[in-house]
Amino acid sequence: MSGKVDKKKAAVAKHTELTSLAAKIKAKALENQQKLKEQEAAAESSNSDSNSDSESNSRERKKKLNSKEADVEDETEHETFESFSELDLVPELLQACKNLNYTKPTPIQSRSIPPALKGNDIIGLAQTGSGKTAAFAIPILNSLWHDQQPYYACILAPTRELAQQIKETFDSLGSLMGVRSTCIVGGMNMMDQARDLMRKPHIIIATPGRLMDHLENTKGFSLRKLKYLVMDEADRLLDMEFGPVLDRILKILPTQGRTTYLFSATMTSKIDKLQRASLTNPVKCAVSNKYQTVDTLVQTLIVVPGGLKDTYLVYLLNEFIGKTTIIFTRTKANAERISGLCNLLEFNATALHGDLNQNQRTGALDLFKAGRKSILVATDVAARGLDIPSVDIVINYDIPVDSKSYIHRVGRTARAGRSGKSISLVSQYDLELILRIEEVLGKKLPKESVDKEMILHFRDSVDKANGEVIMEMNRRNKEKQLRGKGRRGRMMSRENMDRGER
Numbered sequence: 001m002s003g004k005v006d007k008k009k010a011a012v013a014k015h016t017e018l019t020s021l022a023a024k025i026k027a028k029a030l031e032n033q034q035k036l037k038e039q040e041a042a043a044e045s046s047n048s049d050s051n052s053d054s055e056s057n058s059r060e061r062k063k064k065l066n067s068k069e070a071d072v073e074d075e076t077e078h079e080t081f082e083s084f085s086e087l088d089l090v091p092e093l094l095q096a097c098k099n100l101n102y103t104k105p106t107p108i109q110s111r112s113i114p115p116a117l118k119g120n121d122i123i124g125l126a127q128t129g130s131g132k133t134a135a136f137a138i139p140i141l142n143s144l145w146h147d148q149q150p151y152y153a154c155i156l157a158p159t160r161e162l163a164q165q166i167k168e169t170f171d172s173l174g175s176l177m178g179v180r181s182t183c184i185v186g187g188m189n190m191m192d193q194a195r196d197l198m199r200k201p202h203i204i205i206a207t208p209g210r211l212m213d214h215l216e217n218t219k220g221f222s223l224r225k226l227k228y229l230v231m232d233e234a235d236r237l238l239d240m241e242f243g244p245v246l247d248r249i250l251k252i253l254p255t256q257g258r259t260t261y262l263f264s265a266t267m268t269s270k271i272d273k274l275q276r277a278s279l280t281n282p283v284k285c286a287v288s289n290k291y292q293t294v295d296t297l298v299q300t301l302i303v304v305p306g307g308l309k310d311t312y313l314v315y316l317l318n319e320f321i322g323k324t325t326i327i328f329t330r331t332k333a334n335a336e337r338i339s340g341l342c343n344l345l346e347f348n349a350t351a352l353h354g355d356l357n358q359n360q361r362t363g364a365l366d367l368f369k370a371g372r373k374s375i376l377v378a379t380d381v382a383a384r385g386l387d388i389p390s391v392d393i394v395i396n397y398d399i400p401v402d403s404k405s406y407i408h409r410v411g412r413t414a415r416a417g418r419s420g421k422s423i424s425l426v427s428q429y430d431l432e433l434i435l436r437i438e439e440v441l442g443k444k445l446p447k448e449s450v451d452k453e454m455i456l457h458f459r460d461s462v463d464k465a466n467g468e469v470i471m472e473m474n475r476r477n478k479e480k481q482l483r484g485k486g487r488r489g490r491m492m493s494r495e496n497m498d499r500g501e502r
């Protein structure tokens with residue numbers, strides 16, 4: 001008995017020591033951040049002392065940039081609306097909105113649809129879950145009704161699941177209009193997709209890599225008459241991972257007579273990137289600032305000693321038993337391991353990451369959406385766009401390395417006006433990341449209250465279960481190696497994050 005008590009005392013002492021260690025490291029992180037700010041300020045002031053010609057150059061640069069900025073019109077010149085019936089929409093589209101219970105427009109729809117219906121390019125910025133998909137689908141479908149032609153609109157999305165979901169929105173809104181749409185994403189059969197494209201769909205929703213494959217290899221398929229290009233999660237599509245393939249696509253697409261929409265919850269302010277999308281005097285419709293989350297989302301964090309992260313996670317799953325939860329991890333291996341740990345402890349979870357084949361990915365998402373799995377353990381492949389109304393809680397098991405990912409991850413809950421909760425597990429290695437996230441959010445994340453005593457009770461069983469999961473994963477990996485399936489490249493990538501999708 002005394003041995004157990006000593007063990008618990010030691011564990012509590014270790015935990016206290018780690019927490020004060022975390023506090024020390026947080027202070028260090030704040031100090032580093034302050035130093036960084038002072039260095040930047042010093043660098044700026046030394047620049048301003050530089051000679052006049054560089055000043056005139058920087059003035060020149062600013063003037064040019066401002067002139068580009070001037071191309072982005074302010075949406076205040078455009079009216080808004082309170083009901084879809086105020087808009088000059090075709091009756092079939094109006095009826096489809098009614099069938100979907102879209103009784104009134106969301107703020108982004110109210111701001112962006114009127115200028116879109118007038119034929120303007122649009123840059124739309126609104127929080128997650130605020131109806132951006134319908135904001136671009138409605139004007140496109142309304143225009144398609146008057147100008148029925150194949151390959152009319154192309155919507156680009158950064159992940160396969162989001163592309164499929166956007167297709168579903170177009171199909172619902174276009175259900176009374178005979179709209180033909182197709183989803184062109186990686187992981188699916190090229191020949192089946194080529195056959196779908198030969199049926200001359202009006203709307204193509206695609207991930208960039210696979211679309212480029214078809215533009216280069218599928219006979220009879222071309223977008224030279226394209227009327228609408230949409231980049232959903234535009235800042236993600238314009239970042240360097242998709243850069244090369246996106247540039248190749250943009251080179252092929254017509255710019256004359258083409259309307260372009262860029263939408264996201266987090267936008268890049270780098271005008272040059274936006275110019276790559278070759279927008280013409282776009283109307284900027286921003287109903288949120290760059291990193292704003294919705295008011296109905298309660299965001300908290302827990303500072304967790306590194307060795308206890310799994311135990312804290314299991315404690316939270318216990319606390320929120322029955323709630324529909326997405327757990328985000330930084331790596332595919334962690335997604336697999338955590339999903340295995342949850343199932344071993346009977347928490348009914350499924351994993352979603354880029355190492356799964358497309359059928360496994362679609363199957364996992366369908367099980368979660370249907371409520372047959374209450375926990376989805378995912379990498380950032382599921383961070384953007386996924387609209388699963390029933391998600392109650394988002395848990396950041398790993399803190400994302402970039403603040404935009406944080407905004408998109410926690411935006412998988414509290415959608416369309418519903419409430420939701422996010423909890424981030426912050427180990428002593430994550431403190432600088434969370435400080436940066438709090439800075440872009442413009443607020444400190446409050447601490448989630450936990451019962452530390454209770455957590456320590458879970459520790460042994462969680463560690464034991466974890467050991468079993470890791471052994472099972474190693475066994476399966478060895479089997480794959482023996483079967484020659486686990487290509488060295490893939491085995492090496494197992495520990496990596498999910499990269500840009502084809």
Ligand SMILES: Nc1ncnc2c1ncn2[C@@H]1O[C@H](COP(=O)(O)OP(=O)(O)OP(=O)(O)O)[C@@H](O)[C@H]1O
Pocket residue numbers: 101102103104105106109126127128129130131132133134264265384385386387389411412415416
């Ligand atoms: N006018 C509306 N009234 C009621 N619900 C709406 C309306 N417009 C869209 N919705 C619903 O709101 C939910 C979120 O929409 P959507 O997925 O387009 O959000 P989003 O802004 O694209 O989110 P994210 O930034 O995460 O991609 C969907 O279930 C959609 O059906």
